[in-house]
Amino acid sequence: MFTTRKQYEPYISPFDPCPPIRVKTYVTAPNLYVGFQPPNLPQFPLREALMKGTLWQVFYDPYYSPYETKGKGDGS
Protein backbone atom coordinates (compact mmCIF):
# COMPACT_ATOMS: atom_id res chain seq x y z
CA MET A 1 0.00 0.00 0.00
CA PHE A 2 1.26 3.46 -0.82
CA THR A 3 2.54 5.56 2.06
CA THR A 4 4.45 8.82 2.39
CA ARG A 5 6.37 7.35 5.34
CA LYS A 6 9.40 5.31 4.36
CA GLN A 7 11.53 3.08 6.58
CA TYR A 8 15.01 1.65 6.60
CA GLU A 9 17.05 -0.40 9.04
CA PRO A 10 20.44 1.14 9.81
CA TYR A 11 23.46 -0.98 10.70
CA ILE A 12 23.52 -1.81 14.42
CA SER A 13 26.94 -2.35 15.95
CA PRO A 14 27.37 -4.69 18.92
CA PHE A 15 29.38 -1.86 20.48
CA ASP A 16 26.84 0.99 20.21
CA PRO A 17 26.74 3.03 23.43
CA CYS A 18 22.97 3.68 23.38
CA PRO A 19 20.03 1.28 22.90
CA PRO A 20 19.69 1.13 19.11
CA ILE A 21 16.86 2.63 17.09
CA ARG A 22 16.35 -0.31 14.76
CA VAL A 23 14.01 1.30 12.28
CA LYS A 24 14.49 4.85 10.98
CA THR A 25 11.74 6.67 9.11
CA TYR A 26 11.55 9.58 6.74
CA VAL A 27 8.83 11.44 4.88
CA THR A 28 8.31 11.55 1.12
CA ALA A 29 5.62 14.23 0.86
CA PRO A 30 2.91 13.86 -1.81
CA ASN A 31 4.27 16.78 -3.86
CA LEU A 32 7.05 14.43 -4.99
CA TYR A 33 4.62 12.17 -6.85
CA VAL A 34 2.14 14.47 -8.57
CA GLY A 35 4.22 16.44 -11.07
CA PHE A 36 2.28 19.29 -12.66
CA GLN A 37 -1.10 19.12 -10.99
CA PRO A 38 -3.68 17.61 -13.39
CA PRO A 39 -7.13 19.26 -13.65
CA ASN A 40 -10.26 18.14 -11.79
CA LEU A 41 -8.65 16.48 -8.78
CA PRO A 42 -10.93 15.81 -5.78
CA GLN A 43 -11.25 18.71 -3.34
CA PHE A 44 -12.09 19.10 0.33
CA PRO A 45 -15.21 21.10 1.23
CA LEU A 46 -14.13 24.75 1.51
CA ARG A 47 -14.42 25.13 5.30
CA GLU A 48 -12.51 21.91 5.83
CA ALA A 49 -9.85 22.98 3.34
CA LEU A 50 -9.23 26.20 5.29
CA MET A 51 -8.44 24.16 8.39
CA LYS A 52 -6.47 21.41 6.65
CA GLY A 53 -4.17 23.84 4.81
CA THR A 54 -5.01 22.58 1.34
CA LEU A 55 -7.97 22.39 -1.00
CA TRP A 56 -6.62 19.24 -2.64
CA GLN A 57 -7.04 15.84 -1.07
CA VAL A 58 -4.02 14.46 -2.89
CA PHE A 59 -1.69 16.90 -1.10
CA TYR A 60 -3.05 16.43 2.42
CA ASP A 61 -0.43 14.64 4.49
CA PRO A 62 -0.64 15.56 8.20
CA TYR A 63 2.35 14.86 10.43
CA TYR A 64 1.98 13.77 14.06
CA SER A 65 4.72 13.54 16.64
CA PRO A 66 5.62 10.16 18.12
CA TYR A 67 4.44 11.59 21.46
CA GLU A 68 0.96 12.30 20.12
CA THR A 69 0.63 8.92 18.42
CA LYS A 70 1.73 7.13 21.60
CA GLY A 71 5.14 5.97 20.55
CA LYS A 72 4.32 4.85 17.03
CA GLY A 73 7.27 6.99 16.14
CA ASP A 74 6.98 7.25 12.38
CA GLY A 75 5.19 10.60 12.18
CA SER A 76 2.10 9.22 10.46
Next chain:
Amino acid sequence: MWIYEKKLQYPVRVSTCNPRLAKYLIEQYGGADGELAAALRYLNQRYTLPPKVIGLLNDIGTEELAHLEMIATMVYKLTKDATPEQLKEAGLEPHYVDHERALFYHNAAGNPFTATYIQAKGDPITDLYEDIAAEEKARATYQWIINMSDDPDLNDGLRFLREREIIHAQRFREAVEILKEERGQKKIF
Protein backbone atom coordinates in the same frame (compact mmCIF):
# COMPACT_ATOMS: atom_id res chain seq x y z
CA MET B 1 1.23 47.32 -1.79
CA TRP B 2 -0.51 45.05 0.63
CA ILE B 3 -3.91 45.01 2.27
CA TYR B 4 -3.76 43.82 5.86
CA GLU B 5 -6.44 41.62 7.36
CA LYS B 6 -6.41 41.85 11.13
CA LYS B 7 -6.61 38.14 11.83
CA LEU B 8 -4.31 35.15 11.67
CA GLN B 9 -4.28 32.77 8.69
CA TYR B 10 -5.01 29.90 11.10
CA PRO B 11 -6.04 30.11 14.75
CA VAL B 12 -3.08 29.87 17.14
CA ARG B 13 -3.80 28.02 20.38
CA VAL B 14 -1.27 27.15 23.04
CA SER B 15 -2.38 24.85 25.86
CA THR B 16 0.67 24.66 28.14
CA CYS B 17 2.99 27.31 29.63
CA ASN B 18 6.17 25.91 28.12
CA PRO B 19 8.72 28.60 27.22
CA ARG B 20 11.08 25.90 25.97
CA LEU B 21 8.83 25.46 22.94
CA ALA B 22 9.36 29.16 22.19
CA LYS B 23 13.08 28.47 21.98
CA TYR B 24 12.42 25.86 19.29
CA LEU B 25 9.85 27.93 17.44
CA ILE B 26 12.19 30.91 17.11
CA GLU B 27 14.03 28.79 14.52
CA GLN B 28 11.06 29.32 12.19
CA TYR B 29 11.04 33.04 13.02
CA GLY B 30 14.62 34.15 12.43
CA GLY B 31 16.34 30.94 11.30
CA ALA B 32 17.87 30.10 7.92
CA ASP B 33 14.80 28.18 6.75
CA GLY B 34 12.32 30.26 8.71
CA GLU B 35 9.35 32.25 7.55
CA LEU B 36 11.22 35.59 7.50
CA ALA B 37 13.93 34.15 5.25
CA ALA B 38 11.25 32.64 3.01
CA ALA B 39 9.24 35.86 2.68
CA LEU B 40 12.31 38.00 1.96
CA ARG B 41 13.70 35.44 -0.48
CA TYR B 42 10.58 35.18 -2.63
CA LEU B 43 9.54 38.82 -2.50
CA ASN B 44 13.04 39.82 -3.61
CA GLN B 45 13.54 37.16 -6.30
CA ARG B 46 10.20 37.89 -7.95
CA TYR B 47 11.46 41.01 -9.78
CA THR B 48 13.92 39.18 -11.97
CA LEU B 49 12.00 36.00 -12.80
CA PRO B 50 10.04 35.43 -16.04
CA PRO B 51 6.60 37.09 -15.84
CA LYS B 52 4.80 33.73 -15.91
CA VAL B 53 5.98 32.86 -12.39
CA ILE B 54 6.28 36.31 -10.74
CA GLY B 55 2.72 36.12 -9.43
CA LEU B 56 3.45 32.82 -7.72
CA LEU B 57 6.41 34.24 -5.79
CA ASN B 58 4.37 37.30 -4.93
CA ASP B 59 1.57 35.16 -3.48
CA ILE B 60 3.77 32.70 -1.62
CA GLY B 61 6.05 35.47 -0.29
CA THR B 62 3.00 37.24 1.04
CA GLU B 63 1.68 34.09 2.66
CA GLU B 64 5.04 33.58 4.39
CA LEU B 65 4.49 36.93 6.14
CA ALA B 66 1.19 35.54 7.42
CA HIS B 67 3.06 32.47 8.68
CA LEU B 68 5.67 34.71 10.34
CA GLU B 69 2.84 36.37 12.19
CA MET B 70 1.53 32.99 13.40
CA ILE B 71 4.96 31.96 14.67
CA ALA B 72 5.31 35.33 16.41
CA THR B 73 1.96 34.79 18.11
CA MET B 74 2.98 31.32 19.29
CA VAL B 75 6.29 32.59 20.71
CA TYR B 76 4.59 35.53 22.37
CA LYS B 77 1.93 33.36 24.00
CA LEU B 78 4.52 30.90 25.28
CA THR B 79 6.70 33.58 26.89
CA LYS B 80 4.51 36.52 27.86
CA ASP B 81 3.66 35.27 31.35
CA ALA B 82 6.76 33.20 32.05
CA THR B 83 8.82 34.22 35.08
CA PRO B 84 12.56 34.87 34.67
CA GLU B 85 13.03 31.62 36.60
CA GLN B 86 10.95 29.67 34.07
CA LEU B 87 12.76 31.33 31.18
CA LYS B 88 16.05 30.33 32.79
CA GLU B 89 14.90 26.71 33.06
CA ALA B 90 13.95 26.81 29.39
CA GLY B 91 17.44 27.96 28.44
CA LEU B 92 16.21 31.39 27.46
CA GLU B 93 18.27 33.45 29.88
CA PRO B 94 20.63 34.79 27.16
CA HIS B 95 17.53 35.93 25.27
CA TYR B 96 16.06 37.51 28.38
CA VAL B 97 19.26 39.42 29.14
CA ASP B 98 19.36 40.90 25.65
CA HIS B 99 15.65 41.29 24.81
CA GLU B 100 13.59 40.67 27.96
CA ARG B 101 10.39 39.10 26.52
CA ALA B 102 10.62 40.88 23.19
CA LEU B 103 10.76 38.75 20.06
CA PHE B 104 13.89 38.91 17.98
CA TYR B 105 14.99 37.53 14.63
CA HIS B 106 17.46 34.85 15.61
CA ASN B 107 17.51 31.07 15.32
CA ALA B 108 17.09 28.44 18.04
CA ALA B 109 20.80 28.66 18.82
CA GLY B 110 20.65 32.46 19.21
CA ASN B 111 22.41 33.41 15.96
CA PRO B 112 20.92 36.66 14.62
CA PHE B 113 19.16 36.64 11.25
CA THR B 114 21.39 37.38 8.29
CA ALA B 115 20.73 38.05 4.60
CA THR B 116 23.31 35.35 3.83
CA TYR B 117 20.53 32.84 4.58
CA ILE B 118 18.92 33.74 1.25
CA GLN B 119 20.07 34.08 -2.33
CA ALA B 120 18.96 35.63 -5.58
CA LYS B 121 21.06 34.35 -8.47
CA GLY B 122 19.06 35.89 -11.30
CA ASP B 123 18.96 32.50 -13.03
CA PRO B 124 15.31 31.38 -12.91
CA ILE B 125 15.91 27.64 -12.53
CA THR B 126 18.58 28.22 -9.90
CA ASP B 127 16.31 30.50 -7.89
CA LEU B 128 13.29 28.19 -8.13
CA TYR B 129 15.35 25.18 -7.09
CA GLU B 130 16.52 27.14 -4.05
CA ASP B 131 12.89 27.92 -3.28
CA ILE B 132 11.87 24.25 -3.54
CA ALA B 133 14.72 23.31 -1.21
CA ALA B 134 13.73 26.07 1.23
CA GLU B 135 10.17 24.75 1.41
CA GLU B 136 11.30 21.17 1.99
CA LYS B 137 13.73 22.36 4.69
CA ALA B 138 10.95 24.31 6.39
CA ARG B 139 8.69 21.23 6.19
CA ALA B 140 11.37 19.12 7.84
CA THR B 141 11.95 21.77 10.53
CA TYR B 142 8.24 21.72 11.37
CA GLN B 143 8.42 17.93 11.71
CA TRP B 144 11.32 18.20 14.16
CA ILE B 145 9.54 20.87 16.19
CA ILE B 146 6.37 18.73 16.29
CA ASN B 147 8.52 15.81 17.49
CA MET B 148 9.94 17.94 20.30
CA SER B 149 6.60 19.47 21.30
CA ASP B 150 4.04 17.83 23.58
CA ASP B 151 1.47 20.60 23.17
CA PRO B 152 -1.39 19.24 20.99
CA ASP B 153 -2.93 22.66 20.33
CA LEU B 154 0.39 24.13 19.25
CA ASN B 155 1.10 21.09 17.09
CA ASP B 156 -2.23 21.60 15.37
CA GLY B 157 -1.06 25.03 14.17
CA LEU B 158 2.35 23.66 13.23
CA ARG B 159 0.70 20.89 11.19
CA PHE B 160 -1.20 23.53 9.23
CA LEU B 161 2.02 25.44 8.53
CA ARG B 162 3.78 22.22 7.48
CA GLU B 163 0.96 21.39 5.06
CA ARG B 164 1.38 24.82 3.47
CA GLU B 165 5.09 24.10 2.93
CA ILE B 166 4.10 20.97 0.97
CA ILE B 167 1.77 23.02 -1.21
CA HIS B 168 4.38 25.75 -1.77
CA ALA B 169 6.98 23.17 -2.79
CA GLN B 170 4.45 21.69 -5.21
CA ARG B 171 3.76 25.10 -6.78
CA PHE B 172 7.48 25.89 -7.13
CA ARG B 173 7.97 22.52 -8.82
CA GLU B 174 5.15 23.42 -11.21
CA ALA B 175 6.82 26.80 -11.85
CA VAL B 176 9.92 24.93 -13.03
CA GLU B 177 7.74 22.87 -15.37
CA ILE B 178 6.20 26.08 -16.76
CA LEU B 179 9.64 27.54 -17.47
CA LYS B 180 10.77 24.32 -19.16
CA GLU B 181 8.02 25.01 -21.72
CA GLU B 182 7.56 21.35 -22.59
CA ARG B 183 4.25 20.75 -20.90
CA GLY B 184 1.62 18.78 -22.77
CA GLN B 185 3.95 17.98 -25.67
CA LYS B 186 4.04 14.24 -24.97
CA LYS B 187 7.79 14.01 -25.46
CA ILE B 188 9.90 11.51 -23.63
CA PHE B 189 13.38 12.64 -22.68
